[in-house]
Amino acid sequence: MTLATARKRLKKPRPKPKPKRTSGAGGPGRVDHGAWFLVLPALIPILVLSVGPLLYGISLAFTDSQSGRTEPTQWIGTLNFQDLLHDTLFWESFRIGLLWAVGVTVPQFLLALGLALLLNEELRLRWLARALAIIPWAMPEVVVGIMWRIVYNPDAGILNETIRDLGLGDGRDWLSGLSTALPAVIVVGVWAGMPQTTVALLAGLQNTPRELHEAAAMDGAGAWRRFRTVTWPALKPVALAITALNFIWNFNSFALVYVLTNGGPGGRTRLPMLFAYEEAFRYGQFGYAAAMGCVMVAVISVILAVHLVGRLRGGDDA
C-alpha cells in the first residue's frame, strides 16, 4: 500500500497553493539552506549505508571478491554471471523461490481479503480478530519459525495429535518430508504475512463509497455483483500494490525458512536468499553471491513489470 499511496501523493496537486512561503527562498525544485540543514542528518547515512553499498554490491558481482583473501580482488567481467547460468543448484533454488513467493502471496491475498471483508462488517467478535491479527505482525520472525516447528513437531506437535485424534493416521514429520516441507513452510509464510495485507485491504475497503454500495443493493444486485462492480474497482489499486510488495518481500525472505528447515530436506526449501547467504558467508564467495543478488533483482523486476502492466491494462474491462 505504500506504493499506491506514494504514487497517489506524488500525483496529487497541492490542495491550496500557498500565497506566502514561510520557508524562505525554497521554490519548487530548489532547496534552501535551512532545508539542507534539515535533510543532511538523514541523507548522509542513506548515501553511505544504503545507496553506496547497493552500488558497491552491484559492482562486486563483476569481481572475484572472496572473504579472507590477501591478494587484491580483480575485475572479472561477466564471469560470475556465466557461471551462474550453468549453476543448476542456483536455478533450482530460484524455482523454489518463485514457487514459495507465489504460493505464499496468492493465498495470503485471498485469505486477507476475506478477513478484511469480514472486519468491514458489523460483526461482534471483530475486536478479538483485530487483536489476534497483531500477533503474527509483532512477533519476531525467528519466534514464528520456532513456534511452527513446535506445531509441526512429529511427536509433541499439535498438528499430528489432531490428526491422530481425528483418526486420520499417525501424521508425519512435516518439515523433513521431501514432499511436505515446502507446503508446510508456505503455510507459515501465509500466516506470518496476513496482518499487514489485511490492514492494507481494510484501508482500501473503507475507501469504497458506501452510498454506491447501498444504491447497488437497492437495484437488487447480489453480494457477488456488488463486490465485482463496486468494491473491487475501488480496491484494485491497493490490492495490486500490496500483492506486488508481498511478492517482493516473500521472494527475499530469509529468517522464517532459515529457522524452520534451514533449506532442507535435500534443498527442497532452499530459497534464493538462503542459497546466497551460504555462498557469501559460509563459502566466502562474495562476488558470486552478489551476482546472485543482481539476478534476483533483475528477474523480479521483470516479473513485476509484466504483472503490473498486464493488470493495469487488461483489468479495466472486468
Next chain:
Amino acid sequence: MKTRKGTRAGQYVALLGYLVFLAFPFLWLISTAFKPARELGSLHPTWLPRNPTLDNFRQAFDEQPLLDAALNSLVAALGAAVIAVLIATPMAYVMARHRTRLAKAATGWVVVSQAFPFVLVIIPLFLVLKNLRLINSVPGLIMVYVVWALPFALWMLVGYVRAVPAEMEEAAAVDGAGRLRTLVSITAPLLAPGIVATALFAFISAWNEFFFALVLLKTPEKQTLPVVLTHFIGAEGVADLGPLAAAAFLATLPSLVVFALIQKRITGGMLAGAVKS
C-alpha cells in the same frame, strides 16, 4: 444495509475459522513453554499442561545467555529507534512541505529500497564495517538498523507532518514567530504522538530483526535475542522443545506489549494515509 440471517451465520463461522487459525500456534507455544519434560516426551500432548511448571524457563536461562542477549537487543533497538527518529523527522518535514526534486528522490529511494534483496546490501556493508572494525559490535549493528528503519520511518512521518495544517505554521509566522520558534512551539507538539509511534515501530523492527544480526554478530556475548534463540536448535535440527518455547515466548513479550500500545496509531495512520484523498 440489511444482511440475511444465513449470510450472517456464515460470516460468523468464517470469522471463527480465522480466529482459530491466527491464535492456535501462539496458544500452543505458550502451552509447550509450561509443560514438564515428561509431558513433552509423551506421544499424546494435551492443550493444557497437566502439571504446569516453570522449569523450562529456568533451563532456558541456564542453557543460553538470554539476559545478555536481551540487553544487546535492547541497546540495539533503542539506539536504532532514537537515532532513526531524530534524523528522519527533519527530513520528513522537508519531504512533506517542499515539493523538491530531493523529496521526490527520497520517496523513490523509500520505494526502491524495499525491492532489493538484503544479500546485495549486506556483503558490501559487511566489508565496510569490517574496515571500520565495527563487525561483531552492537554500535555497528545500530548503524545498519538506523538506515534499514529509515524508509518506513520517513514514510510514516511524512504522513504525520502532512496532517499538521501548514496554515497553522503560517498563522504563527504572521504573528511574528520565527521559523525555529514555529517548529518548536507549533509543529513539534502536534507531531509528538506520531514521532513516538514511529520510534516504537522502529524499536519493534530492530528488536525482531534477524538477518543482519546473524551476519554481523559473531560471538555469543554480542548476539541479540533472535540469533541466540536459534542456538537452541541443534545442528541436526533437534531442539529441546520446552526451553526453546519458553525462551521464544519471553522474547516475544516486549514486541507484543509495544505493538499493542501503538496498534491503533499504526493501523490508523495507514488507514488515514490510504483513505485521505
